[in-house]
Amino acid sequence: MVQPDTIYALSSGRPPVAIAVIRISGPRAGDALKALAGRLPEPRRAMFARVRDPKTTEIIDEALALWFPGPNSETGEDAAELQVHGGRAVIAAVFSALSQIDGLRPAEAGEFTRRAFENGKLDLTRVEGLADLIYADTDVQRRQALRQLQGFLGQRAEVWRTKLIEAQALVEAGIDFSNEADVASDVLTRSLAAVHELAHEIGDALADAKRGERLREGLVVAIAGPPNAGKSTLLNRIARREASIVSPYAGTTRDVIEVHLDLDGYPVILLDTAGIRETDDPVEREGVARARARATAADLVLWVVDATAPALMNAPQREHQDCWIVQNKIDLNPAAALPDQPRSFGISATTGAGVEHLVKVLSAHAADVLGSQEPALVTRERQRTALREAASALDRAITEGTAGREDVFAEELRLAARSLGRLTGRVDVEDILDVIFRDFCIGK
Ligand SMILES: Nc1nc2c(ncn2[C@@H]2O[C@H](COP(=O)(O)OP(=O)(O)O)[C@@H](O)[C@H]2O)c(=O)[nH]1
Ligand SMILES: [Mg+2]
Structure with a gap:
């Protein structure tokens, strides 16, 4: 059998950062660590090391070195780790030193884990x-x-x-x-x-009920309804930031904007959709088509209507999909009557009235759908x-x-x-x- 390459990569976040973790795995990991750190540390014990370029012997950085002899390592192979200062030039110099050692090459995405899988450390x-x-x-x-x-x-x-x-x-x-x-x-x-x-x-x-997949992907909630009802304003209010364009002109939101929310630990993806209406503008029409498609596939629709224009209240009725009625702009029409539905809310997206309650109910709903029963296998x-x-x-x-x-x-x-x-x-x-x-x- 041919010996596998020895691979190395930066395993910590994007530089510049305080500390960068460089991992090395494969048959030559020990040689590589000796070449850079001078000697092998005791297995699984951190050792202070001056990292040198093996060719020039110039000191690159002061670091911590770790040595994990196989097969009791994460990849199942001999593995080493250098914790250096996380500057771009430091990392580049360490990489350059490693690349000069025979049998070493940069790792591909997921390659350490793939080796762990191939060596029987992890199943799929x-x-x-x-x-x-x-x-x-x-x-x-x-x-x-x-x-x-x-x-x-x-x-x-x-x-x-x-x-x-x-x-x-x-x-x-x-x-x-x-x-x-x-x-x-x-x-x-x-x-x-x-x-x-x-x-x-x-x-x-x-x-x-695909709870596990839904939890992985997040509960998709589409904000939909007629133009100008205040959908984008509501999304911004809930997201507590200006994620979506709000304007007094109908048809401003042409694409689907999504915001990822963490509601008491449950992931919810909130979609703002273009106002659903007939239009001649081809760009807006595309927006409407996308809005319809996403709203149709969503787990829940918040159907936003304008409390000052209660005529436009026909929410879509779909099987397998919850739809809540959100009557917005109650600041303009405090007397607006809520439709006779179990899930209907009166809010003002601009003043924030009622929004906290809506989010609370949404949170409870997400918990109910995604996690109230025993964990999904x-x-x-x-x-x-x-x-x-x-x-x-x-x-x-x-x-x-x-x-x-x-x-x-x-x-x-x-x-x-x-x-x-x-x-x-x-x-x-x-x-x-x-x-x-x-x-x-x-x-x-
Ligand atoms: N008075 C009042 N105006 C609102 C409220 N929510 C939105 N608006 C206004 O209604 C207009 C349309 O809002 P927008 O969020 O763009 O509606 P969308 O087309 O449904 O996304 C904007 O001028 C908003 O400032 C509200 O609760 N009260
Ligand atoms: Mg909008």
Whole structure:
């Protein structure tokens, strides 16, 4: 086998910063650290080091050096870390010194994590959790990502896969005894019982209203309604900043503006949409079309109407989508009557009256939709697809097994185990690896 390259990258944030962390991983990591820091520190202990350019021996910086011999390192390979001062010239000089060492090259995005995966340190669901942890914006997203990184789904999938393989082995052994009819039918019954239980557990994991994916992506709330009702003013008020153009002229908001909110730890994406109306202006018409599309796909619509023009109150009625009525500009018409609906609000986007209450109810709604039940096992479409495939193979297995066709039964169990193997990355995943690791930053 060819030796892998030794890779290095800046793993901390964009310079200039106080401290920059440069990581090195691969068979030559130890040589590289010795070349720059003079000697190897004790494993996993920080050592003060003068980092020198190995060619000129000039001191580049004073640093902390760490040494993580494989296989007990994050990547599973020999790995080293230099904590230098986070200036651009310092980092450039360290990189230049590293690049002069044979067998070293800069890492690609996600390459450290990919090596950890390839060396069996992380399964794919944990890799996905790690990516989500890096991108988590809110506390509840962080918790979900950390659970995944700790193997919440991955461990469960391994337990399921092991049980499946046992059930399959049992029935295959039974097939060999098929001249002893009693033995064969007994093992089939036992293995069918196990498969029923597994199908049930996987079915439960899938019946989660996609809470995990929604929490990852955020609850999408579209502010929609007739032009000039005060939609943009409301978005700005909620976002507490001028994220959207507010103007007294109808048709100003032509694109979809989105603001990411953290409501008590729950991620909400608030969309401001162009006023929905018939228009001859092609640019505005495009805005209206986009607004309709986003509003249609949103989880919740805040339908904003002008309390001084109550004629324009027809909110869209869609199945599978909540729609709340927000009567705005009550400062101009305090006597405006709220429509007889469970979720209707009277607010003034300019004075702020009623907005706090609206946000509070929105927050509670987000908590309810995204997180009130037990934590979701499935947090990505890829995981859902693999589990669905396993579930349908198990359904077919149950049909075949019940009809006494042991060989087809065993084959379906094998397919189900394979789908679970794809979920954790044990089998057949070459094609998806590039997609998963591409999402990582360089240095992770
Ligand atoms: N008096 C009053 N005027 C408002 C209120 N909200 C918005 N406006 C005004 O209504 C006009 C249209 O607001 P805008 O947010 O651009 O409406 P949009 O077309 O629905 O996005 C602007 O002149 C705002 O200042 C409100 O609560 N009270
Ligand atoms: Mg607007």
